[in-house]
Amino acid sequence: MNKKVMQGNEACAHGALAAGVRFFGGYPITPSTEVAEVMAKELPKVGGKFIQMEDEIASMAAVIGASLTGKKVLTATSGPGFSLKQENLGYACLTEVPCVVVNVQRGGPSTGLPTSPAQSDVMQAKWGTHGDHPIIVISPSTVKECYTLTVRAVNLAEKYMTPVVFLMDEVIGHLREPIDFDEVKDLEVVDRKKPDVSPEEYVSYAAGEDGIPVLAPFGTGYRYHVTGLTHDEQGFSTMAPPVVARMNQRLMDKIDNNLDDIITFESENLEDADVVLVAYGSSARSAKEAMRWLNAADQNVGLFRPITIWPFPEKEIRKIAGNVKAIVVPEMNMGQLKLEIERAAAGLTKVIGVNKVDGEPITPEEIINAVKGVL
Amino acid sequence: MNKKVMQGNEACAHGALAAGVRFFGGYPITPSTEVAEVMAKELPKVGGKFIQMEDEIASMAAVIGASLTGKKVLTATSGPGFSLKQENLGYACLTEVPCVVVNVQRGGPSTGLPTSPAQSDVMQAKWGTHGDHPIIVISPSTVKECYTLTVRAVNLAEKYMTPVVFLMDEVIGHLREPIDFDEVKDLEVVDRKKPDVSPEEYVSYAAGEDGIPVLAPFGTGYRYHVTGLTHDEQGFSTMAPPVVARMNQRLMDKIDNNLDDIITFESENLEDADVVLVAYGSSARSAKEAMRWLNAADQNVGLFRPITIWPFPEKEIRKIAGNVKAIVVPEMNMGQLKLEIERAAAGLTKVIGVNKVDGEPITPEEIINAVKGVL
Amino acid sequence: MFEKWDIRLSGTGGQGLILGGIILASAAVKDGFNAVQSQSYGPEARGGASKAEVIISNQEIFYPKIANANTLLAMSQQAYDKYCVDITEDATIIIDSTLVKNIGADKAKKRFIIPITELAKKETGREMTANIVALGAIVGITKVVSEEAIKEAVLERIPAGTEEMNMKALNAGMKAGQELLQTMAS
């Protein structure tokens, strides 16, 4: 046993370091700043680079630039900063440059409640930038997961050559819990592929059978072009409709064809549940607490916790919807993932939101009351 | 008859002028630039102000600042610029400052296809900024509507004290069609309410029964505070949960309680349609053309065209879903509003997308083929 | 009767073809028709092939783009090569022989070859007016809009002070078109 009490934000930073992140570009913002602060302190020790850029737009740009040199990269922000990163986040999606963007959600909209928790950037994490684009969004519920899932986020980014949004919330970000470092010391670490052909044969955006391109680090002898314009396999801009269609489709497919690998979730008591709670992030903790009490009172209540928020575990929800009286969705927002759950449920069951936007976390009691209303 | 052949972008600018817009702050971007160019030319003539700001963030800020002096304001942009405006768009939502944001959609993601049409910012228009927030989004299908609906957009902004997104696409923006100015000369124009109490009694964000606050123009003797922090009725920041909850709820309610006034749509042949096409923007023109041919071939095909995209005409779609074999949704994206339609349809019917992201508009033939597949 | 003209004006950036399209659409509106005009851009709306499309119809026009033109104007070799294949069976095609030297790729039955740019230079001293000459030729050949309407429409859209020059250009084009039409008819 090698337990250390650590904050969620700190754990995220240490997870990133363990995953091999060696470049951090960011801009401070509550409640995510501790991620940057740990990186500023730790990166030089391992020969990595930390830079506080002039704003979030520049931070996002800097990590993309750094990633193109072959480094694993991270940036961290919260609501307003996440809004500012959107344009360049879209650039990373299209140019297929791996990077992890941490968003520790706080109360919104606008400057809102900078020190209060919320989960109101869930839809923004998928739809925040213009144009159709793929995205992977992962949401931790414990401090330990802040560590382990950051490793996973970095792995997914490198494997699928894509930005991954690590969607935390203020409760988890500032919570301190023990992590047993013996348990997390052997996590798998994935590195992006290197070209296995000579520079002459290399075609940057050709993408093999898996649909994932191999981008050689700048400076290693493979000269190619990267652009945010819609481009062809050679990486050069094109307006030819068939090429455009093909490239856009591949971009989506590289995620959509690998849902089984990308989507993870936790579930409990689904078998003969009358009501299933669907919750993520810190709200899933409230939901678990509620379930503990409800089960103790012999109520058949189950829990489904999406860990991968996007792509959304649609299939699993559909299945649950067919078997229950109601799905109850506690979220610290006005009902966002609930919309997607409703869509997936396709009228098979009621979907009931437990929503709260007053800057306070949802309590187990509030969930219990909602469940009692339908049982 | 007083017809003039005009471009969609131009018509939008002239509509804004007719609605009383007297301030434009923008930053050029294809394919929206003509809106700015017309405003630059016309505003000084009527004593209004045009400014090209240093970027889209600043443009959004400037129009909000100008609106607070009591002016009606407009800004215009496209994809990447719309991404950049998001943070301050959220600020306008929370501070309840009326403004109209034109987004002439182009191919994305990222820089994408700057001169090609797309409809891939539909979800972004609702979810692009962090935090839960209300938004009104309107989408025109003809050049005439670029004029008349811009007037409506300005009216709604002023009436509901909220930003309105005017969501065009490149096809409509650059299309030239005749407008008969005799037909549009008497459009209703709405001005925001003025305080009907003395400065001493004035409470900026108190909001009357209608839930809409009255913000006195700066400089008229009503001194108050505006902040993007979550605030109380006096406009000052607060973290008190009940106040936060109340203010956030009112913000949503002022839209949600007025759906009948805000939501408009066009429908045709819904009565005994086997298939209904749901389309908006320029794709609705392709859909109409398709319907014309299908009806000519005695097929029972109807059309539902949301003019207000957000809030979404959910009730209407639910009703249609109950009566048809399928809903077909042509969109120049990978299926965005389709998701919302699926949700609203709640499993009552099939929802089939006709999607295209190659930079070309959807042809009537493509829609006809999709319909034939289900008939 | 359902009447519909799908007209494509093609050439290079800077030739004023979009303005030509607008004028044509305006003229059609003056004649009481419905009309829409659109164009497609290269990556930057400059250089390379340029095209403007005009649809004119006595019914409402929904879909505003043209797949196959029934009238094509080609004012550059590149544009000719690119667009002469996307035409209807009985399309009319009008070619500026000053700029298009290799003709033959198209399968048009009604092909009119006119040295439009040369004519513009000769008649007005300025190549710039080639688009107006071309409009004249189109109207002269197709009669898609009335002479009156096209004149009015041209006058509305050109810079003040250039009226005379543009009328000269328009008339030259119409005359060339009509003459050619008669030659072919006879």
Added chain:
Amino acid sequence: MFEKWDIRLSGTGGQGLILGGIILASAAVKDGFNAVQSQSYGPEARGGASKAEVIISNQEIFYPKIANANTLLAMSQQAYDKYCVDITEDATIIIDSTLVKNIGADKAKKRFIIPITELAKKETGREMTANIVALGAIVGITKVVSEEAIKEAVLERIPAGTEEMNMKALNAGMKAGQELLQTMAS
């Protein structure tokens, strides 16, 4: 048996209560318990009332916040007034009488009044160590964690060079707590 401690440390920014909470949670972990620590911020995490919460349990801790504390430390008047109402029926409440002058708003049956800040100054010469004195008092009174664990935890989290001073503070707190406990028990 399900054992759970809901401990709230309250005072003003700058008193080091969050560090106190972290140390307490760490000590609990050393003792083999589960523990979580959280805090709430004012608009800027500085000034005004500050609170740190620690939950210690022998079971997994899901919901990490505290509604009603069963142990409350109050190190400012404002914090006392604000938080002394949100406690369980049988809560233990520990008050720094150096800073809290008006006592009585709470309904706690187990109320311990200790001049924590004064004690810190006296024992170590530095008010700064009041948080450690307070920790000592909490442990002395509640025994929520072992003396060993709290010592280790303190030593792990304080700046090098201040070990002696902090041990003094901790011991002073424990002693004060234990003494008071005995007095009350007797």
Added chain:
Amino acid sequence: MNSAYEKYFRQDRLPHIWCPGCGNGIVLSAFARAMEELNIDQDKTVVVSGIGCSSRATTYVDFNTLHTTHGRALAFATGVKLANPELNVFVFMGDGDSSAIGGNHLIHASRRNIDITAIIIDNNIYGMTGGQYSPLTPTGKKATTAPYGMVERNFDLCELVKGAGATFVARGTVYHAKQLTDLIVAGAKNKGFSVIEAVSQCPISYGRRNKMKNALEMINWQKEHAVNVKAAQKMNPEQLKDKFLIGELYRAEAPEYTAEYDKLIERVQKGGK
């Protein structure tokens, strides 16, 4: 202070949220005295700020106040001023707010020479977020994101806005509180874009970390290191080592933007081109 205090502060909003010894409060009183000296019409005055401790200033002063987004205050203010040039517009910003995320708006307001007076409270740090380095944190100093000392070069803010075109550039300090009022008055009177950098102290997030144990020590540091620009002319480089200049540093004549726009409107409405 008293009369200025009573007139220009929102009494019901005090005490402010700033930490003990924070320089923001002192700058704000210097501002209030300047308003008094200008005998300004509160109804016709807009005070805009960004996000940061310093930007909370707008909560406390009794004008039309606009607390905007981080870094964007000048862009909002530009909209206010251009839409209604009759309004007096002042802008409060922090060093990070104005020169990091807001740097672009700062140089463009300077370029346009729009009639706005910007008061930049320079406490060398991001106070609000707890002490990260800013573009005005001196090289070598510590911050939570510069645990080994600030490795970047810092701006000379006054040189920056001068290079960008501001027509009134001054620096003051919290210690020289009276002069600060004078500089704000002079800036307000300049018909164009005026920048007053107010060197201030953040004992909580900057001082402690950089071996200045309290506000008093920091204020005394200002006293010892600031040299009036006029006095500096008679000093040699040796004497000026480690010192910074205060006072009116730069002035220039240039057309003011909103006035030029009004002329444009007049010209256009008369049919000009």
Added chain:
Amino acid sequence: MNSAYEKYFRQDRLPHIWCPGCGNGIVLSAFARAMEELNIDQDKTVVVSGIGCSSRATTYVDFNTLHTTHGRALAFATGVKLANPELNVFVFMGDGDSSAIGGNHLIHASRRNIDITAIIIDNNIYGMTGGQYSPLTPTGKKATTAPYGMVERNFDLCELVKGAGATFVARGTVYHAKQLTDLIVAGAKNKGFSVIEAVSQCPISYGRRNKMKNALEMINWQKEHAVNVKAAQKMNPEQLKDKFLIGELYRAEAPEYTAEYDKLIERVQKGGK
């Protein structure tokens, strides 16, 4: 040109998309010749650009090329350079790209003195979007968004970056194409942030609207209005009226950012604080 052309251009990407007579092509050949003179390692060189006509440069030159988002080229480049300081980094930007939307990154790259060479093609206009005014459009000139003449003041770009801290600042023109190559070479050799403003012509979106009928006329305008900074020293204000300076305008010594960061790493890894 020939050997530089063959070596440094992506032959298969030409002809470029620029309009007839556009200055971008001329600046790019000046750049290629500079690369030849520097005998640069293409594999170890990254060329970054933003969005605009000028920024299309990265399509045509045979390096590691990165065509980014509008205004952000320097922020991307900062990431590239800091992550791998062994790479030579050049950045192409337009006047709008660098000084409007990208102004903040420009001043921060200047402040950091990061070892990047920025070539700003100043054609006084937004070319790509068809002729809107930029912060470098001279007051009074016409643009589609300044139909009555540019009402704002324009930046002096070189003064701006100097005020922000750049350590090498130069201006060249397309007409003085050989000198432009020399300036790029000198900029590249400066260990720090170097800015070369390349005055260029956009006949399509700027010239025509401002009574210069073609590229040739615009190039000749450059010839007639540019004065070498050395020659200028001997000229009186009368003679310098309406003229602009070209050549090396400013140089300074300052620590380079990525080198400083490497020192920091060394210090930390040795256990320093």
Added chain:
Amino acid sequence: MKKYQVKVNEKRCKACGICIGLCPKEVFGEDYLGKAVVKDDGKCTGCKICELHCPDYCVEVGETA
């Protein structure tokens, strides 16, 4: 010689120590919480350094008789 009365709004004083340290005449002392208290305003010269520098507007220097 003029006489001055110095008042501290104790409620609002945040105990920053500025007035105490800056007053050239040592007019102020501090209470157990570090808040400023007027020890002896007889020495006050009316320079108002304290008033100008109190970040919380709690010091008031008035002229008496």
Added chain:
Amino acid sequence: MKKYQVKVNEKRCKACGICIGLCPKEVFGEDYLGKAVVKDDGKCTGCKICELHCPDYCVEVGETA
């Protein structure tokens, strides 16, 4: 005196007129599309102004015998 051969890559020439106008020796003329054509490179002095200023890299000045 050295002799020079001047070549124009006609395919790539965009007819901008720069080389034609800048050449001090009037070596270039233009064809019917405005493209540069070498009229007489006998007069060429090898100054390379044309080559340096062609935006489309179509002019090549070579030394001959």
